[in-house]
Amino acid sequence: MNMKTENLEMEIRSMIAEIAEMDEKEIEGNISFQDELGFDSMTALEIIAKLEKKYKIKISEGDLPNMIDLNSTISIVQKYLR
Numbered sequence: 001m002n003m004k005t006e007n008l009e010m011e012i013r014s015m016i017a018e019i020a021e022m023d024e025k026e027i028e029g030n031i032s033f034q035d036e037l038g039f040d041s042m043t044a045l046e047i048i049a050k051l052e053k054k055y056k057i058k059i060s061e062g063d064l065p066n067m068i069d070l071n072s073t074i075s076i077v078q079k080y081l082r
Helices: 005-020 041-055 061-066 070-081
Strands: none
Touching: 005 041, 005 070, 041 070, 061 070
């Protein structure tokens, strides 16, 4: 599956905004999931489950601590889509 970065960013931004109950425009690339959005480990697991289902990927547990904002999440998903 080869997906343009812009499309991937829009889709993941939309998913994060839905989970955070925020407008997509408020989800900037470097906004911290934990510090600025208040996401806890359960929210992180929800995000991962949605990403894995949508893109039919399996995200390694080793990547979880690195999924700290939109930009890092996009990079990690891209790695699995290659």
